[in-house]
Amino acid sequence: MTATVSRDELEMASEYVPPRTELERRLIRMWSAKLGVAPIGVHDDFFELGGDSLLAADLQLDIDTELGVEATTGTLFLLPTVAALAEALGPLHGSGGHG
Secondary structure, eight states, X not given: OOOOEEGGGGXXXXXXXXXXXXXXXXXXXXXXXXXXXXXXXXXXXXXXXXXXXXXXXXXXXXXXXXXXXXXXXXXXXXXXXXHHHHHHHHHHHTSOSOO
């Protein structure tokens, strides 16, 4: 089991904002599992959290499998926050970005 790094140790540029929707909660759980960081806020940048192209590809597979939506690996490069990703995936996931 890998040790979890505290978000505070990473000196994030964004302030912590907790998830507001079930989709954001699910994405944060996936990100936290892959990145080994907790807590993760909805405006935290995937790459600032330690993500890279290999983790992005791995995460894309998790999103496909767990959420049933096809997200390209490039999606994380264009939308590197949970909030932006949830907004884009919401209509595909059927949950919308809010709620």
